[in-house]
Amino acid sequence: MGILIQGGRVVDAASQMDKIADVYLDGCVIQEIGEKLKVKDKDDRIIDARGMVVMPGLVDLHVHFRDPGQTEKEDIESGSKAAARGGVTTVVAMPNTTPVIDCPDRANYVKNKAAQVSPIHVLQAGAMTKGELGCELSDIAGMAAAGVPVLSEDGKSVMKASLCKQAMEEAVKAGLPIFDHCEDMTLRGDGCMNDDENAKRLGLPGICNSTEDTIAARDSLLAIETGAKLHLCHCSTRGVAIMMKMLKEEGIQNVTAEVCPHHFILTSDDIERDDPNYKMNPPLRTRKDVDALIEGLKEGYIQVISTDHAPHTQKDKTGSMRTAAFGIVGIETSFALSYTALVETGVLTLSQLVEKMSYNPAKILNLPCGTLQEGHPADVVIADIKHPYTIHKADFVSKGKNTPFEGKEVKGKILYTICDGKVVYTDPSAVK
Ligand SMILES: NC(=O)N[C@@H](CC(=O)O)C(=O)O
Numbered sequence: 001m002g003i004l005i006q007g008g009r010v011v012d013a014a015s016q017m018d019k020i021a022d023v024y025l026d027g028c029v030i031q032e033i034g035e036k037l038k039v040k041d042k043d044d045r046i047i048d049a050r051g052m053v054v055m056p057g058l059v060d061l062h063v064h065f066r067d068p069g070q071t072e073k074e075d076i077e078s079g080s081k082a083a084a085r086g087g088v089t090t091v092v093a094m095p096n097t098t099p100v101i102d103c104p105d106r107a108n109y110v111k112n113k114a115a116q117v118s119p120i121h122v123l124q125a126g127a128m129t130k131g132e133l134g135c136e137l138s139d140i141a142g143m144a145a146a147g148v149p150v151l152s153e154d155g156k157s158v159m160k161a162s163l164c165k166q167a168m169e170e171a172v173k174a175g176l177p178i179f180d181h182c183e184d185m186t187l188r189g190d191g192c193m194n195d196d197e198n199a200k201r202l203g204l205p206g207i208c209n210s211t212e213d214t215i216a217a218r219d220s221l222l223a224i225e226t227g228a229k230l231h232l233c234h235c236s237t238r239g240v241a242i243m244m245k246m247l248k249e250e251g252i253q254n255v256t257a258e259v260c261p262h263h264f265i266l267t268s269d270d271i272e273r274d275d276p277n278y279k280m281n282p283p284l285r286t287r288k289d290v291d292a293l294i295e296g297l298k299e300g301y302i303q304v305i306s307t308d309h310a311p312h313t314q315k316d317k318t319g320s321m322r323t324a325a326f327g328i329v330g331i332e333t334s335f336a337l338s339y340t341a342l343v344e345t346g347v348l349t350l351s352q353l354v355e356k357m358s359y360n361p362a363k364i365l366n367l368p369c370g371t372l373q374e375g376h377p378a379d380v381v382i383a384d385i386k387h388p389y390t391i392h393k394a395d396f397v398s399k400g401k402n403t404p405f406e407g408k409e410v411k412g413k414i415l416y417t418i419c420d421g422k423v424v425y426t427d428p429s430a431v432k
């Protein structure tokens with residue numbers, strides 16, 4: 001059965017398309033994009049997309065689905081259904097599960113479970129060291145052979161530089177990129193928010209920028225030396241933004257960076273009281289940091305927007321920021337938050353946003369998705385960018401409700417998500 005998407009504004013970064021057109025999906029592939037297309041089979045479905053935007057499905061390089069081991073927070077099924085609601089058709093799940101995904105068998109568990117329960121593409125990252133303990137390399141070649149597309153120690157850094165360099169050398173041999181969480185544990189200490197006057201006001205221990213900057217610099221230098229493909233996760237500081245600018249000016253192409261919506265929308269000034277929904281790693285920084293990150297997105301030396309979707313139970317997010325878990329959810333709100341903060345304000349065009357949320361992340365993993373072109377995968381999202389709506393955590397499909405964006409008015413509601421030519425999410429407002 002095919003799907004004919006009629007009359008939408010088709011926006012694609014790779015082909016530089018931004019025009020009213022029809023899109024015909026034949027099974028798993030985009031068969032044709034053009035004007036006045038006709039259904040090709042009597043069973044074909046027609047979606048009227050007039051007044052809406054049609055974009056490639058989003059590719060989120062950084063999520064936590066907590067499966068195996070912490071499925072009370074999220075599991076592969078709830079996480080990927082939440083992704084579908086957010087317009088995301090491909091995710092990379094981080095390996096800091098219980099146990100850690102550090103060998104082929106555990107990676108295969110996720111692959112097999114996702115094949116059974118997930119409406120979208122779930123890719124699993126493998127840990128760089130056994131148990132993410134930073135002592136011994138994991139079975140990198142074995143995981144690559146099992147189809148793991150990327151390595152990451154997310155949740156922490158490989159603190160020993162020599163071991164981190166060895167992991168990069170193995171990653172090069174295996175042909176895998178590294179997604180790098182940058183955090184010097186000795187500098188972070190017991191910090192739970194940015195180290196600034198707001199931390200003093202709240203009497204909470206701070207996390208300084210150098211906690212992130214030192215490892216980001218160290219690992220970029222190691223990547224230049226080893227030739228490893230390094231992608232810096234959830235960047236939050238002006239220092240890292242400046243460093244990315246310098247690397248671009250130097251013509252270094254094997255280091256890329258991502259930023260999450262909370263890090264370019266909120267600052268530590270937004271933390272009015274000791275509230276765990278504002279606790280995440282890295283923390284919300286200052287206006288100066290946010291401005292530098294936005295400049296990086298605009299100028300293109302920060303290439304990707306990801307979510308770091310980090311669901312937790314209500315219990316893990318109550319009490320003081322001192323003791324609550326780090327992390328917020330984000331996969332159901334990333335497009336609308338990014339559209340509202342970056343496109344409505346004129347920082348990016350919609351096509352540039354599509355580039356950061358679909359095309360560039362797909363390119364980092366050499367995936368054929370992330371673009372609307374004939375012959376490419378039928379992963380498509382249809383959104384309403386005209387009507388404002390309010391974010392309500394009660395509407396989340398994710399098990400995690402830990403968001404600082406409750407009650408925020410945004411534009412960019414996802415109406416339909418299509419993955420592999422199948423409609424995997426339809427918003428209730430689209431069928432009225
Ligand atoms: N970002 C967070 O605050 N938490 C993440 C870990 C991580 O992304 O580093 C988590 O696993 O909960």
Ligand SMILES: [Zn+2]
Nearest residue numbers: 154155181233
């Ligand atoms: Zn991380």
Ligand SMILES: [Zn+2]
Nearest residue numbers: 094154155308
């Ligand atoms: Zn993470």
